[in-house]
Amino acid sequence: MGSEQDETISGGERPDRGADEAPERRTAEAFGQPSAEAPGQPSVGAPAERRPELLGQPPNDMRAALAGFFERRGEPAFRAAQVEEWTFEHGARSFDEMTSLPLELREALATEFSLTPLETETVARARDGTIKHLWRLDDGQRVESVLIPTRDRLTLCLSSQAGCALACRFCATGYFGFRRQLRSAEIVAQYRESRRMARAELGRSISNIVYMGMGEPLANLDEVIGSLRTLHGGFGLGARRITVSTVGLVPGILELARRPEPFELAVSLHAPVHELRLELMPIEKRYPLPDLFAALRTYQSHKNRRISFEYTLIHGVNDEPELARTLADLTYGLTCFVNLIPFNPIPSRPEWRTSSRARIERFSAALSERGVGNAVRRPRGRDIAAACGQLRLASRQSSGQSRREIDAQS
Numbered sequence: 326m327g328s329e330q331d332e333t334i335s336g337g338e339r340p341d342r343g344a345d346e347a348p349e350r351r352t353a354e355a356f357g358q359p360s361a362e363a364p365g366q367p368s369v370g371a372p373a374e375r376r377p378e379l380l381g382q383p384p385n386d387m388r389a390a391l392a393g394f395f396e397r398r399g400e401p402a403f404r405a406a407q408v409e410e411w412t413f414e415h416g417a418r419s420f421d422e423m424t425s426l427p428l429e430l431r432e433a434l435a436t437e438f439s440l441t442p443l444e445t446e447t448v449a450r451a452r453d454g455t456i457k458h459l460w461r462l463d464d465g466q467r468v469e470s471v472l473i474p475t476r477d478r479l480t481l482c483l484s485s486q487a488g489c490a491l492a493c494r495f496c497a498t499g500y501f502g503f504r505r506q507l508r509s510a511e512i513v514a515q516y517r518e519s520r521r522m523a524r525a526e527l528g529r530s531i532s533n534i535v536y537m538g539m540g541e542p543l544a545n546l547d548e549v550i551g552s553l554r555t556l557h558g559g560f561g562l563g564a565r566r567i568t569v570s571t572v573g574l575v576p577g578i579l580e581l582a583r584r585p586e587p588f589e590l591a592v593s594l595h596a597p598v599h600e601l602r603l604e605l606m607p608i609e610k611r612y613p614l615p616d617l618f619a620a621l622r623t624y625q626s627h628k629n630r631r632i633s634f635e636y637t638l639i640h641g642v643n644d645e646p647e648l649a650r651t652l653a654d655l656t657y658g659l660t661c662f663v664n665l666i667p668f669n670p671i672p673s674r675p676e677w678r679t680s681s682r683a684r685i686e687r688f689s690a691a692l693s694e695r696g697v698g699n700a701v702r703r704p705r706g707r708d709i710a711a712a713c714g715q716l717r718l719a720s721r722q723s724s725g726q727s728r729r730e731i732d733a734q735s
């Protein structure tokens with residue numbers, strides 16, 4: 326989800342262990358939810374044959390994947406537990422790091438399985454402590470993740486797709502269009518690498534995860550659910566510390582409602598009336614507000630969890646107090662909270678600007694008067710282009726690519 330990186334959402338709990346023309350054309354592909362292996366978009370230098378990935382699997386699946394391998398080699402059953410511990414507890418990037426296993430066994434594991442290495446292309450550090458990574462995937466695609474430290478939390482914002490097909494008008498990622506789905510392992514690898522960095526450089530653990538980076542998580546549902554189960558069951562992150570953010574893909578919301586884990590849900594709303602939302606977010610055509618809110622009411626009746634709404638405020642576009650009152654009516658009866666996010670200007674919409682402080686305050690006050698809890702989120706990492714898709718754009722521009730070249734590739 327391509328909103329400004331902001332201070333985040335969610336509570337705590339321990340788990341049981343055990344755009345324009347081109348983006349609009351691509352929108353249909355996301356609705357079809359192409360698989361991670363058959364994205365329907367060009368991949369640069371994808372490996373001819375990828376070994377089975379252990380990283381994106383929750384513990385039971387990983388154990389099952391390893392059982393046959395160790396059995397064939399006559400190895401004791403505890404070897405699988407050792408691999409599991411190295412993967413989840415120590416965040417091993419390679420089998421070579423698993424030094425409690427015999428060397429020959431490590432070499433054999435490396436020929437059979439993959440731990441999904443991620444290459445760092447760029448690391449950008451903001452004055453406010455926000456750290457943004459641009460990762461290079463094994464086929465040359467690039468995705469971003471952001472570490473957002475506050476006094477009480479260290480939040481990691483993850484990407485779930487390379488690019489995005491949904492073409493929200495205010496989003497740099499949407500401007501690039503869709504490249505491909507991320508595999509569960511590639512989503513989890515962002516966490517593994519970020520956790521290593523956070524421990525080494527900040528001396529802190531990641532406390533919260535938000536799926537608000539590049540892509541729409543619920544358009545990559547199977548792989549995202551695989552990653553959620555792995556982060557929760559394998560890496561031990563509380564489900565209530567993991568927030569899935571969506572523009573409102575109704576089938577995915579209903580699937581999350583059916584799942585047993587109480588993952589948090591955030592919805593990018595940005596407008597409370599059909600015409601305006603359609604103008605900002607093409608997804609409104611497929612899942613209009615009444616359908617979206619019916620799904621949210623179902624979700625809340627199953628989960629009994631507060632729903633967060635993200636609302637980016639664009640000067641003179643969606644920041645009238647009357648719209649705040651309409652938003653209050655729309656959310657009536659739901660337990661919810663509205664995060665108000667000052668718009669972060671992007672090159673593809675030079676005519677849009679951030680709402681003035683006075684307009685933001687008026688909008689916030691109109692919500693409060695109607696009893697809707699809300700907060701204005703302080704933008705984070707502005708000096709490093711921390712909003713989704715912007716580092717990728719900046720990286721390509723600084724590498725000498727002109728806007729026209731970037732457009733042509735997107």
Ligand code: SF4
Pocket residue numbers: 326327328489490491492493496497498499500538539540541572593713
């Ligand atoms: S275009 Fe995609 S990544 Fe950007 S806000 Fe919309 S759904 Fe999120």
